[in-house]
Amino acid sequence: MGKLTATSPIYDRELVDVGKVGYCSRQKRVRFALSYILAIVDKTMTQNVYDRSDFFEGYSKLSRSTEGLDGAAEWPSMRALLPNLHDLNIVDLGCGFGWFCRWAVEQGVASALGIDVSENMLARARNATSNPRIDYVQQDLERLDLPLASFDLAYSSLALHYVANLAGLLFTLRRSLRPGGYLVMSIEHPIYMAPTRADWLFDERGRRTWPVDSYLVEGPRTTDWLVQGVIKQHRTIGTTLNHLIRCGFVVAHVEEWGPTDEQIATHPDWEEARDRPMFLLIAAQR
Amino acid sequence: MGKLTATSPIYDRELVDVGKVGYCSRQKRVRFALSYILAIVDKTMTQNVYDRSDFFEGYSKLSRSTEGLDGAAEWPSMRALLPNLHDLNIVDLGCGFGWFCRWAVEQGVASALGIDVSENMLARARNATSNPRIDYVQQDLERLDLPLASFDLAYSSLALHYVANLAGLLFTLRRSLRPGGYLVMSIEHPIYMAPTRADWLFDERGRRTWPVDSYLVEGPRTTDWLVQGVIKQHRTIGTTLNHLIRCGFVVAHVEEWGPTDEQIATHPDWEEARDRPMFLLIAAQR
Numbered sequence: 001m002g003k004l005t006a007t008s009p010i011y012d013r014e015l016v017d018v019g020k021v022g023y024c025s026r027q028k029r030v031r032f033a034l035s036y037i038l039a040i041v042d043k044t045m046t047q048n049v050y051d052r053s054d055f056f057e058g059y060s061k062l063s064r065s066t067e068g069l070d071g072a073a074e075w076p077s078m079r080a081l082l083p084n085l086h087d088l089n090i091v092d093l094g095c096g097f098g099w100f101c102r103w104a105v106e107q108g109v110a111s112a113l114g115i116d117v118s119e120n121m122l123a124r125a126r127n128a129t130s131n132p133r134i135d136y137v138q139q140d141l142e143r144l145d146l147p148l149a150s151f152d153l154a155y156s157s158l159a160l161h162y163v164a165n166l167a168g169l170l171f172t173l174r175r176s177l178r179p180g181g182y183l184v185m186s187i188e189h190p191i192y193m194a195p196t197r198a199d200w201l202f203d204e205r206g207r208r209t210w211p212v213d214s215y216l217v218e219g220p221r222t223t224d225w226l227v228q229g230v231i232k233q234h235r236t237i238g239t240t241l242n243h244l245i246r247c248g249f250v251v252a253h254v255e256e257w258g259p260t261d262e263q264i265a266t267h268p269d270w271e272e273a274r275d276r277p278m279f280l281l282i283a284a285q286r
Numbered sequence: 287m288g289k290l291t292a293t294s295p296i297y298d299r300e301l302v303d304v305g306k307v308g309y310c311s312r313q314k315r316v317r318f319a320l321s322y323i324l325a326i327v328d329k330t331m332t333q334n335v336y337d338r339s340d341f342f343e344g345y346s347k348l349s350r351s352t353e354g355l356d357g358a359a360e361w362p363s364m365r366a367l368l369p370n371l372h373d374l375n376i377v378d379l380g381c382g383f384g385w386f387c388r389w390a391v392e393q394g395v396a397s398a399l400g401i402d403v404s405e406n407m408l409a410r411a412r413n414a415t416s417n418p419r420i421d422y423v424q425q426d427l428e429r430l431d432l433p434l435a436s437f438d439l440a441y442s443s444l445a446l447h448y449v450a451n452l453a454g455l456l457f458t459l460r461r462s463l464r465p466g467g468y469l470v471m472s473i474e475h476p477i478y479m480a481p482t483r484a485d486w487l488f489d490e491r492g493r494r495t496w497p498v499d500s501y502l503v504e505g506p507r508t509t510d511w512l513v514q515g516v517i518k519q520h521r522t523i524g525t526t527l528n529h530l531i532r533c534g535f536v537v538a539h540v541e542e543w544g545p546t547d548e549q550i551a552t553h554p555d556w557e558e559a560r561d562r563p564m565f566l567l568i569a570a571q572r
Contacts, residue, residue: 191477191498201487201497209497211487212477213561216544236563237523238540251537254524258502275499277522 046142046162047231050096050118058226068099073270074186074257074279078157081184081253081283085109088152091176093141093169093185094159098125101134104155113151115139144169146176153182158279161187161232164220166240170247177286183249189256189277193221193234200272210276237280249284257281332428332448333517336382336404344512354385359556360472360543360565364443367470367539367569371395374438377462379427379455379471380445384411387420390441399437401425430455432462439468444565447473447518450506452526456533463572469535475542475563479507479520486558496562523566535570543567 049055063071069079085107092100095114098121104112114136116122125136139145141163154173163169173183192198194215200208214234221234241251257279259270273279335341349357355365371393378386381400384407390398400422402408411422425431427449440459449455459469478484480501486494500520507520527537543565545556559565 191501195495196493201495207482207499209481209487209499211495212498213493213495215477215562216542216560236542238542238566241527241537241540245538251527252531254527256502256522256524274502276501280524 046117046140048117048140049227049230050116051120052227055227055230056118056120065097068097069103072157073259073263073267073273074281077255077257077281078184078186081255081281082155083153083182085153089113089150090153090155091115091146091151093144093154093156093173094162095125095136096121096157096159098122098128098134098136100155100157101125101136102129102131105129105131105133109133111135113137115141115144117141141169144172146172148175149178151177151181153177153184156183156185158186158188160185161193161234164233166233166235167243167247170243170249174247174249174286179286181286183244183282183284183286185283186257186279186281187240188232189280190215190234190236191276192278193232198223208272208275240280240282244282244284249286251282251284253281253283255281332403332426334403334426335513335516336402337406338513341513341516342404342406351383354383355389358443359545359549359553359559360567363541363543363567364470364472367541367567368441369439369468371439375399375436376439376441377401377432377437379430379440379442379459380448381411381422382407382443382445384408384414384420384422386441386443387411387422388415388417391415391417391419395419397421399423401427401430403427427455430458432458434461435464437463437467439470442469442471444472444474446471447479447520450519452519452521453529453533456529456535460533460535460572465572467572469530469568469570469572471569472543472565472567473526474518475566476501476520476522477562478564479518484509494558494561526566526568530568530570535572537568537570539567539569541567 050059059065065071069075085104087108087110089111090101090104090109091113092098092104093115095101095116096118098114101112101114110133112134114122114125114134116125116136116138117140119138122136122138141159142165154177160166160169177183191210191212194213195211196213197211199211201211202208216236218235218239219233221232223230223232237254241254244251256277258273258277259267264271336345345351351357355361371390373394373396375397376387376390376395377399378390379401381387381402382404384400387398387400396419398420400408400411400420402411402422402424403426405424408422408424427445428451440463446452446455463469477496477498480499481497482499483497485497487497488494502522504521504525505519507518509516509518523540527540530537542563544559544563545553550557
């Protein structure tokens with residue numbers, strides 16, 4: 001067979017080095033670069049609800065805040081997506097209290113950079129370690145700035161669904177990874193995030209259902225979580241994956257997280273995730 | 287940076303030719319090959335509801351049956367995922383009345399093989415053309431058999447959600463594609479398929495919601511569509527994508543289909559898909 005050419009914009013006219021950069025032609029990459037650079041210089045500022053004292057107080061009491069990684073239901077599944085961390089340079093986007101960076105250092109990473117917009121969170125993170133391999137830095141993910149080809153793993157737990165300019169962030173992120181570098185991320189699942197009224201319905205027999213509407217209507221969702229008016233960015237799974245692919249990531253694994261039988265035995269309330277997933281986990285590679 | 291090694295089963299110990307075979311090591315590929323071969327020789331037989339006269343009569347009246355490709359709401363989006371078809375050898379899995387093969391010949395394909403389990407559908411397909419480039423053949427997709435490295439494009443419209451042994455089918459399919467070959471497929475969206483009672487709920491103000499439950503409980507779903515007791519196979523988006531990735535496909539595009547404003551103007555009833563998508567479109571490449 002001769003060289004395949006494509007008419008569709010998803011393949012573009014000229015496939016360049018498919019294995020390394022996905023389905024982007026040079027022309028397309030330049031186009032994306034321009035649009036993402038424009039997006040990056042956009043003045044979008046994150047809500048930074050984590051620096052509100054009432055939110056911070058509530059967040060500090062969650063099991064994932066007091067117990068760290070082991071307090072997060074989806075952590076075993078996230079951990080299973082990680083490469084061998086030995087000697088890697090890693091970055092954690094939305095590091096919060098910094099648990100992942102400290103765990104990564106225990107696993108032998110060469111360096112761990114934790115980034116968060118919230119000074120509240122960063123202060124707590126810095127207080128928890130004096131390890132010179134860890135650095136906690138304040139940055140707004142809407143305008144992420146990272147050195148080129150410097151990291152082997154980018155990690156992000158439940159942060160990127162706050163980011164409006166996901167395309168810009170992923171473009172920056174891919175360039176900051178070395179060839180072959182990994183991205184392991186979790187966000188809130190769009191089924192969880194989509195509804196106008198995101199709460200269980202119960203029918204006359206007590207059967208629980210999750211009332212999905214507006215699933216394909218992407219954009220901000222305002223929710224009351226710990227405090228009123230927390231703004232999240234709803235995107236379909238397809239949109240998130242297509243952003244990754246267009247930025248040159250190869251999708252390695254997509255997991256709509258649910259609890260194991262063992263987890264349900266110790267946390268019966270987690271079973272509701274089987275009816276409606278709450279987390280979406282993605283692994284990709286540059 | 288040295289060669290990255292991974293501890294996770296999704297990357298496996300030794301990355302082999304990532305660009306071409308995804309994230310599979312040789313060891314992993316052998317393991318998958320064995321499991322898929324076992325799955326292929328399994329005696330699972332498809333329901334073949336299309337050969338029931340009552341179902342066939344109902345199906346024959348759908349707009350996608352009488353008008354062909356243009357009668358299907360998602361066709362413009364599927365078409366946008368196709369490569370340039372000139373001189374390609376293509377296969378259509380679940381070809382039904384054979385519309386796609388006939389359209390593909392008009393676009394200049396070298397050959398079009400349509401496969402369906404239903405003799406009813408195939409008889410109608412064969413009656414509609416005498417073009418020697420088209421062949422319509424009866425096969426059960428649960429036990430698909432295709433020649434090696436023979437096709438440039440595999441196409442499948444709303445058929446693979448009937449297939450229980452998707453892993454076996456994709457394994458066969460990938461081997462039947464030439465390097466660089468394309469897969470463009472649609473299935474029913476898992477949000478549409480998941481619920482125990484798959485029907486809209488209306489609240490006191492007439493607001494429509496789709497009652498999702500059992501989303502993470504994968505397996506057969508029995509539904510009444512045209513006739514009672516049609517069996518479909520529910521899988522999450524993640525599961526379908528991971529099957530593709532493990533079989534060595536590179537995911538190129540994932541689309542949770544919704545109507546355009548123009549489509550809603552002419553088909554107002556299609557707007558409900560914005561609340562709850564009905565179709566999932568995927569493009570991938572060997």
